[in-house]
Amino acid sequence: MLIKSLRLKNFRQFEDITLAFSTDPEKNVTVLVGGNTFGKTTLIRAFLWCLYKQNDFKDKNLLGNDIAKCMAPTQRKIVSVAISLEHGGFDFTIETHQEYAVDGSGKPFPSNQPITSVSKKDPKTGITTPLSNDNAAIEIERILPLALQPYFFFDGETNPIEDIGKRRNLEGAITQIMGLDKKEDLEGYFDSHRSDSVCSKFEVRRISTDDAESVALRAELERCQNDLQKVTEEANGKRANVDLLEDELRKKEAKIDLFKSVESQQNDLKNKFRILDQERSSREENFAALIEAINAGQCALGDFFGSVAYAKADIERSYSSTQANERSLSHIEVKAIDEIEGKGVCICGRHFRKGDDAWANLEAQKDFISPNDFGMNLKTLCGTMDQETISSRIFYKNVIRYSSTTVKAISDIEDVKSQIDQIEKDIEGKPDVGKLQAEARQIRNDIDTNKSAADYDEKERIPALNGQIDSLGNKIKKLSQDCEANQKIDYYLSYCKRIHDMLAISLASQRQEVRIALQKKVNEIFHSIFGPARNITIDPNFSVSSLVSDGSLSLDESNGLEAMKNFSFVGGLIYLAKNADKIGNGSDDLGLGEEGEIYPLVMDAPFSKCDGEPITKICSTLPSMCNQIIIIIMEKDYNAAKQALGGRTGKIYRIKKLSETSSEIKEDTADVR
Amino acid sequence: MFDSQMVFFGKYAQLIKKYSQSKQGDSSVDWIISDGEGKTGPAHLFSTYYSCLYAAAVLGLLEQRKIQPAADSIDRSAQKADVFADMIVSHHDQLVYLYKLMVLTDPEIQLSNDERVRKAFTSVPKEKETIEMDYFKEYIYGGLEIIDDLFGKASSYEDISNAVSRMIQKYESLLAAEPVRS
Numbered sequence: 001m002l003i004k005s006l007r008l009k010n011f012r013q014f015e016d017i018t019l020a021f022s023t024d025p026e027k028n029v030t031v032l033v034g035g036n037t038f039g040k041t042t043l044i045r046a047f048l049w050c051l052y053k054q055n056d057f058k059d060k061n062l063l064g065n066d067i068a069k070c071m072a073p074t075q076r077k078i079v080s081v082a083i084s085l086e087h088g089g090f091d092f093t094i095e096t097h098q099e100y101a102v103d104g105s106g107k108p109f110p111s112n113q114p115i116t117s118v119s120k121k122d123p124k125t126g127i128t129t130p131l132s133n134d135n136a137a138i139e140i141e142r143i144l145p146l147a148l149q150p151y152f153f154f155d156g157e158t159n160p161i162e163d164i165g166k167r168r169n170l171e172g173a174i175t176q177i178m179g180l181d182k183k184e185d186l187e188g189y190f191d192s193h194r195s196d197s198v199c200s201k202f203e204v205r206r207i208s209t210d211d212a213e214s215v216a217l218r219a220e221l222e223r224c225q226n227d228l229q230k231v232t233e234e235a236n237g238k239r240a241n242v243d244l245l246e247d248e249l250r251k252k253e254a255k256i257d258l259f260k261s262v263e264s265q266q267n268d269l270k271n272k273f274r275i276l277d278q279e280r281s282s283r284e285e286n287f288a289a290l291i292e293a294i295n296a297g298q299c300a301l302g303d304f305f306g307s308v309a310y311a312k313a314d315i316e317r318s319y320s321s322t323q324a325n326e327r328s329l330s331h332i333e334v335k336a337i338d339e340i341e342g343k344g345v346c347i348c349g350r351h352f353r354k355g356d357d358a359w360a361n362l363e364a365q366k367d368f369i370s371p372n373d374f375g376m377n378l379k380t381l382c383g384t385m386d387q388e389t390i391s392s393r394i395f396y397k398n399v400i401r402y403s404s405t406t407v408k409a410i411s412d413i414e415d416v417k418s419q420i421d422q423i424e425k426d427i428e429g430k431p432d433v434g435k436l437q438a439e440a441r442q443i444r445n446d447i448d449t450n451k452s453a454a455d456y457d458e459k460e461r462i463p464a465l466n467g468q469i470d471s472l473g474n475k476i477k478k479l480s481q482d483c484e485a486n487q488k489i490d491y492y493l494s495y496c497k498r499i500h501d502m503l504a505i506s507l508a509s510q511r512q513e514v515r516i517a518l519q520k521k522v523n524e525i526f527h528s529i530f531g532p533a534r535n536i537t538i539d540p541n542f543s544v545s546s547l548v549s550d551g552s553l554s555l556d557e558s559n560g561l562e563a564m565k566n567f568s569f570v571g572g573l574i575y576l577a578k579n580a581d582k583i584g585n586g587s588d589d590l591g592l593g594e595e596g597e598i599y600p601l602v603m604d605a606p607f608s609k610c611d612g613e614p615i616t617k618i619c620s621t622l623p624s625m626c627n628q629i630i631i632i633i634m635e636k637d638y639n640a641a642k643q644a645l646g647g648r649t650g651k652i653y654r655i656k657k658l659s660e661t662s663s664e665i666k667e668d669t670a671d672v673r
Numbered sequence: 674m675f676d677s678q679m680v681f682f683g684k685y686a687q688l689i690k691k692y693s694q695s696k697q698g699d700s701s702v703d704w705i706i707s708d709g710e711g712k713t714g715p716a717h718l719f720s721t722y723y724s725c726l727y728a729a730a731v732l733g734l735l736e737q738r739k740i741q742p743a744a745d746s747i748d749r750s751a752q753k754a755d756v757f758a759d760m761i762v763s764h765h766d767q768l769v770y771l772y773k774l775m776v777l778t779d780p781e782i783q784l785s786n787d788e789r790v791r792k793a794f795t796s797v798p799k800e801k802e803t804i805e806m807d808y809f810k811e812y813i814y815g816g817l818e819i820i821d822d823l824f825g826k827a828s829s830y831e832d833i834s835n836a837v838s839r840m841i842q843k844y845e846s847l848l849a850a851e852p853v854r855s
Contacts, residue, residue: 299724305731308844313778322786377794403834
């Protein structure tokens with residue numbers, strides 16, 4: 001598969017662009033340079049939508065916003081992506097298009113399902129054949145199987161190249177690239193335990209003896225075979241689920257990784273919301289405390305004003321020289337004067353009569369004696385007011401504290417809200433990383449559950465059923481072997497078993513050969529980039545790890561080393577695909593590998609996690625490993641890659657952002673050397 | 674004196690209701706404020722009418738603001754606020770105390786200090802109760818107007834908190850010194 005061109009019409013921010021990719025084997029690199037939000041990821045997704053109708057955009061909308069804005073509700077616009085490519089000696093044009101309308105509020109929506117058409121041209125005859133819908137999908141699957149797409153198209157977000165070594169379903173992909181899946185199907189066809197195998201078909205033709213024991217055994221055998229088929233299907237279903245879940249987990253982890261920096265902002269945001277709640281509570285509580293303080297007792301605010309009025313008037317000093325104070329007789333009561341007046345003799349011995357001066361003087365003293373002791377009353381009032389002044393000072397402090405705390409809380413609320421606004425603006429449109437992590441945890445649990453169940457099926461239930469089937473088969477055979485026809489069937493069956501065993505041995509050996517070939521090629525590439533200090537190992541499950549030269553597993557991998565490892569692995573995969581017919585056939589004559597096929601390597605932001613040196617090393621090696629590289633890259637990464645790509649760059653395009661909703665792409669012929 | 678209900682009318686009844694929690698079923702005088710975030714609700718400064726009139730009376734005295742209301746300010750057909758007798762009676766001593774303070778500090782009373790003391794600490798004769806009550810109420814009216822000057826435009830927690838601070842900070846220096854003992 002060699003991609004010749006890509007055309008986008010009304011697709012997201014690209015109104016109408018056509019990109020011709022370099023197909024020159026000596027200049028097999030096409031570079032597209034653009035900044036963040038310029039539409040780099042859109043281009044990768046355009047490929048995937050065209051080939052598989054896969055829409056990974058968060059809002060799912062494909063129609064350009066600028067176009068949608070100008071549309072009336074009755075209008076329709078077509079979004080389309082067309083890829084022209086060469087595959088297996090034929091030229092293909094694959095086009096997917098979808099009709100869009102806008103609703104009353106101007107929001108675009110698809111008014112039909114996307115339709116993909118494929119036309120196939122034989123360059124020798126010049127005849128172009130359009131394919132039917134069903135055949136179009138089959139042809140695309142032949143050109144680049146959907147399951148293999150994530151190994152050749154890296155979008156930088158949901159499928160970054162950095163994650164390739166972490167994938168857990170590599171074995172399936174490699175099996176498919178090498179065509180070993182077809183051999184596996186053949187092995188199943190000769191598996192005597194399976195009810196859909198050719199062996200079972202022979203068993204059906206066996207002439208059975210009609211004795212009760214044989215009938216019962218045959219019924220039991222049929223039940224066991226059916227059970228085996230059911231359990232095998234269940235186990236396969238669980239394994240398929242594991243593959244799907246692992247793929248989902250990988251995408252989720254890539255997203256988590258991509259938005260790692262957002263996580264701290266999201267945590268900060270949660271914290272700010274907590275602070276906001278606390279400040280709101282503080283505002284409510286302090287304001288309530290303020291009002292409560294004002295109303296404490298019989299009205300503390302009134303008492304406060306009373307204390308101030310008393311202090312302001314300086315009553316104690318102002319009234320210090322009044323008669324009330326000077327003449328106050330605090331320890332005598334009116335009754336005592338009345339008694340003296342009744343006796344007509346003062347306690348000093350002086351006699352007096354009612355109405356004379358002495359009597360009048362005694363009468364006048366009654367104004368300064370309790371209960372008319374105004375001086376005492378004044379003193380009592382001053383004493384009480386002094387006490388209240390002490391309470392009022394406390395009241396003052398409390399009220400100032402409550403009111404200033406209320407005002408501070410209000411000001412803090414404003415501050416926190418503006419901080420929240422800022423953070424929300426910063427993380428707008430970005431996913432909730434905490435939620436993604438919880439979802440990833442759930443997926444891991446689901447994977448474990450499915451794996452355990454599949455393991456149980458494969459290690460316990462299936463072997464037990466196989467044992468039962470073998471035992472029942474032997475018993476039935478024993479009862480019916482006298483018949484000549486049955487002896488023939490036994491002969492065929494042993495032939496099938498022989499083929500089955502050969503295929504099983506061949507498959508195991510081929511897997512091993514493929515693994516060794518892949519490991520060898522990956523190391524060859526890795527050493528040419530990194531040097532011989534480390535090796536890459538690929539285990540029987542095709543998991544990739546890098547080891548330091550003494551053989552211990554490397555746990556401390558820098559981003560640069562990780563990038564080199566991953567690019568080496570991708571290079572190895574492309575090599576495997578290209579040489580599928582030559583690898584793994586050495587051990588026997590059962591080679592059923594696919595004919596070698598070339599694949600392009602299409603990448604968005606592949607160097608976002610490494611610095612200058614690894615970029616240079618990767619770029620100087622990778623073009624020689626691949627047939628076609630389409631790389632969409634940031635300006636700064638391109639500057640680091642430019643020199644190393646050297647004469648391998650066939651075409652350069654520059655993506656220019658015209659507005660938030662519109663970009664254009666122009667070829668930069670001046671920069672191609 | 675201070676043994677029966679006190680009734681306020683017109684503008685002053687409205688002010689008492691506005692700044693008190695209880696409205697006696699009259700929601701038209703609600704004091705609606707905002708929390709600064711778009712949420713609004715009724716607010717109050719005083720939990721009872723009594724607290725409001727008491728604080729107003731002392732504030733009027735403190736600021737020497739007595740008001741003889743114009744007839745339309747105490748229009749009996751308009752708003753009415755009752756401070757019931759049981760409330761007045763239960764706060765009798767506090768009100769008497771305040772009355773004494775008024776007599777002792779009112780610069781407009783043309784009496785010698787001895788006569789003031791005698792007047793302050795002698796029970797008000799029955800026949801003079803109405804006059805003295807009107808005198809007392811003049812301070813309440815004055816105080817209510819001061820409160821309204823301070824809080825009339827307050828429309829949020831922040832406004833009220835700031836107004837309360839301003840209202841009492843003005844007197845901080847008067848409370849600062851310990852009273853001088855003679």
